[in-house]
Amino acid sequence: MKGLTHFLSGVALGSFIPAAVRMANSTGENSYILALGGLFGIMPDTLDFKVGQFFSGADYDVDADPNRLDPQKMAEQIGRAMDDAWETGRYVKIQLYPIRISVDLWRQYVVKFDGEKNEIVVIINEIVNTSQASYVGSAPKTNRVGRCRVKGKMLETHGKPSVVDIMSGPQFGFIKKGGVVEVEFLPWHRTWSHSFVLGFILSAAVWLIASLIAGWDKGWLYGLVSFLGYSIHITEDLTGHMGGSLLWPFQKDRTNGLCLFKASAAHANFSVDYLAVTVLLFNLNRFAPKPFFTLGTWEYLLYVIAIPLIIYGLIGKFFGEKKDVDKKEGEISAEKALASQQQSSNEEMLYDAEDAVVGDVQR
Amino acid sequence: MDSMAALQILIYTILGTIIGGILSMVPALHIFNVSGIALLIWFRWPFLMPEVALPAFFMAMLVAWANINTIPSMFIGAPDEAAVFVVLPGQKYMLQGRGYEASILTGVGSLGAIVMMVLLTPFLYYTLPFIKNIRSQNLAWIMLLFIIYMLMSEWPKGSGMGKTVWERFTWAWANLISGLTTFALSAFLGFIILNRTMVPLDMSFQGIMPVFVGLFAVAGIIQNLVSHQAVPPQHESKSIDVDYRLLGKGIFAGTIGGGLASIIPAVTGGIGGIIAGAATGQRDDRIFVISQGVSKTIYYVGAFLLFFVPTLMLSRGGMTIILKPLFTPYTNQEYFMILSVIMISGALSFLMMFPLTRWTIRLITHVDYHIILWIALAIVFVIVYGLTGWMGMFLMGVSTGIGLIPAFYHSRKSNCMAVLLVWMVLSQGGHGPAILKFFRLD
Numbered sequence: 125m126k127g128l129t130h131f132l133s134g135v136a137l138g139s140f141i142p143a144a145v146r147m148a149n150s151t152g153e154n155s156y157i158l159a160l161g162g163l164f165g166i167m168p169d170t171l172d173f174k175v176g177q178f179f180s181g182a183d184y185d186v187d188a189d190p191n192r193l194d195p196q197k198m199a200e201q202i203g204r205a206m207d208d209a210w211e212t213g214r215y216v217k218i219q220l221y222p223i224r225i226s227v228d229l230w231r232q233y234v235v236k237f238d239g240e241k242n243e244i245v246v247i248i249n250e251i252v253n254t255s256q257a258s259y260v261g262s263a264p265k266t267n268r269v270g271r272c273r274v275k276g277k278m279l280e281t282h283g284k285p286s287v288v289d290i291m292s293g294p295q296f297g298f299i300k301k302g303g304v305v306e307v308e309f310l311p312w313h314r315t316w317s318h319s320f321v322l323g324f325i326l327s328a329a330v331w332l333i334a335s336l337i338a339g340w341d342k343g344w345l346y347g348l349v350s351f352l353g354y355s356i357h358i359t360e361d362l363t364g365h366m367g368g369s370l371l372w373p374f375q376k377d378r379t380n381g382l383c384l385f386k387a388s389a390a391h392a393n394f395s396v397d398y399l400a401v402t403v404l405l406f407n408l409n410r411f412a413p414k415p416f417f418t419l420g421t422w423e424y425l426l427y428v429i430a431i432p433l434i435i436y437g438l439i440g441k442f443f444g445e446k447k448d449v450d451k452k453e454g455e456i457s458a459e460k461a462l463a464s465q466q467q468s469s470n471e472e473m474l475y476d477a478e479d480a481v482v483g484d485v486q487r
Numbered sequence: 488m489d490s491m492a493a494l495q496i497l498i499y500t501i502l503g504t505i506i507g508g509i510l511s512m513v514p515a516l517h518i519f520n521v522s523g524i525a526l527l528i529w530f531r532w533p534f535l536m537p538e539v540a541l542p543a544f545f546m547a548m549l550v551a552w553a554n555i556n557t558i559p560s561m562f563i564g565a566p567d568e569a570a571v572f573v574v575l576p577g578q579k580y581m582l583q584g585r586g587y588e589a590s591i592l593t594g595v596g597s598l599g600a601i602v603m604m605v606l607l608t609p610f611l612y613y614t615l616p617f618i619k620n621i622r623s624q625n626l627a628w629i630m631l632l633f634i635i636y637m638l639m640s641e642w643p644k645g646s647g648m649g650k651t652v653w654e655r656f657t658w659a660w661a662n663l664i665s666g667l668t669t670f671a672l673s674a675f676l677g678f679i680i681l682n683r684t685m686v687p688l689d690m691s692f693q694g695i696m697p698v699f700v701g702l703f704a705v706a707g708i709i710q711n712l713v714s715h716q717a718v719p720p721q722h723e724s725k726s727i728d729v730d731y732r733l734l735g736k737g738i739f740a741g742t743i744g745g746g747l748a749s750i751i752p753a754v755t756g757g758i759g760g761i762i763a764g765a766a767t768g769q770r771d772d773r774i775f776v777i778s779q780g781v782s783k784t785i786y787y788v789g790a791f792l793l794f795f796v797p798t799l800m801l802s803r804g805g806m807t808i809i810l811k812p813l814f815t816p817y818t819n820q821e822y823f824m825i826l827s828v829i830m831i832s833g834a835l836s837f838l839m840m841f842p843l844t845r846w847t848i849r850l851i852t853h854v855d856y857h858i859i860l861w862i863a864l865a866i867v868f869v870i871v872y873g874l875t876g877w878m879g880m881f882l883m884g885v886s887t888g889i890g891l892i893p894a895f896y897h898s899r900k901s902n903c904m905a906v907l908l909v910w911m912v913l914s915q916g917g918h919g920p921a922i923l924k925f926f927r928l929d
Contacts, residue, residue, distance in 0.1 A: 127640050128765040135632065150624045154916050159631045166639045173642045174663065178656040185650075228714070254897060257579035291897075292659065390767060397766045408621050416620045443732065 134165020134353030164353030182219035195270030203272035210276030220293035287454035318368030323354030503547025519805035596780020665896030674909035706890030741781020756786025
């Protein structure tokens, strides 16, 4: 799920501890304790994206020359890495780099793992600035698409093409599993950082520090709120495609998720956000020294949580987008390039076919 | 209310909209500064405006400003603290020759915001008072949540360039370090300016103005000046590329964002809009631009409207601070009167957006863009010097330096809001005196 969802969920979960809510209330200690739930709710991704990714070295690099763009060569480089994984059975990682043209200009490209045709497709797109605004008409007129068929059967789990433009590109991991080469998107993500064990260790550190500052009778509450925040993040991530290394360092493999919805699914994220905020308000009220409203749990669940979410769901169902609109501009541009190439290819085939027929008649 | 009073209110609503609309076109001139000066003028010559029309006039100016100020923000890159996030997508549209469309999209968003304010009246009357009470008892850590989220959710720009771990780490962390530096410097600046009056005493209500102008407007203008970006020909479209779904999503996200900003101190419409955008998972630029229009209007206008809700009477926003000593609403009639003012002024200022945007586009495409930026910069200097003197200019210079860090290292501009947020979190948490003592500001 998204960072904000983890963040809000962490705060909401911490609010189930009456003592923590009373400590946070301005009529109590005016403590910042509940903010720890949010901090630890977003912490696993912070560890990955701000620290972990830099330590994941790659076996192959795709670092194209901006003055000699060759999508075919780029596709072949990726294909070579995948074939390496297929032939040797070892885990192979490849780093894609952005193509920098000048201080503020970048050449965008898209990499697609086409499982149906078992090939890697690289499409060169427009020039973009650092705000990712593309310059209309700047896509190459020719030699825009490169394709490379790989030896082993590929299994792509990410589900969509990767757009590479500014600052840096993604890393992919290739591993032979059974009769296929599995493509892992961001192999450094959701591994050691998404572990309940690490969450426990970090929360223990918080408990220790808080105990030294606020006393041993309250310090454990800070640790508990932190652990709940960290744990809800890992648990929520299991709803997506990519799971986590839940018991690292005891279990290092990244488990698959439950595939209930994509991490970026707008409706799922918003529903959880809404649930978190309403639950937080309910808990802040009921555990306050003097509650402001007296709505019972079931009434609150029905009127404030269930009915609005059902209405939201119905609006989404009847008035929402019917097709997948969760696409970046670069993906759309790449699709157009592929469609155009396909059309040219079809026209060529048609011409060849007609030519053959005409040739037959002439013969 | 008799018919004479109603007529006076209508006349001053129209007048406030026109004055507010025209002044909104001046880069970096904030409506709260104008309102403070307008009030000083009214004190001296009270016959200029009947007292009954006072709230309507100021509300109309605010509505017009929330709508129309997007134009200089977008085309000259001189935003206020609430419009700072609309600049990038606005410039993206401009590069594609669609600046006119982007401006109108924010106007549509502002209209949507007004519709939402009308529709949400029962919520403001019956539900918001409970939320306000809960918020008041938990303000310190709730504001801290915004700081944590702002800092934690700023990711490195990818995995970095370079072959070694260290090369990639330092490359990618450049923007994070610049973000943290901006945050720390802004927070420190906030400690000083919120506890020391550094501008002439008679203009003390303008104390924070030079800082905001420096952080957001001057930094934006300088960034555009050095970028040497040419403005392509702009297309004045007859229609906007948006359907009811996109409009609905934009209004929904913007209402949440503006709503957050209007009830949580030191959270601006821009930050609220970003958080709401993340919550509702918006990716389309059009939704973002619309939602920022909604968010900005709810942040400014909605916050002032809350002052008129008899069951709530929440004092949020600069306009409430300016008018509170003179006027306290108590009745439903006053609430619905001000809601009517918002609707009339909103409709008028939306209509004003068309010619004003067209005029701005003609200006930036016919006159050298850099000359316009230099003129805008000169106007800013005159305003800041005129209102706050050399000390204000100095403050503006310091804050411009801080505001330029995110501009050149591609970190978040929202880090500049630490100028208010950090001090407020610490003082709400009861740590204000200790902090002042530590920095010898007590």
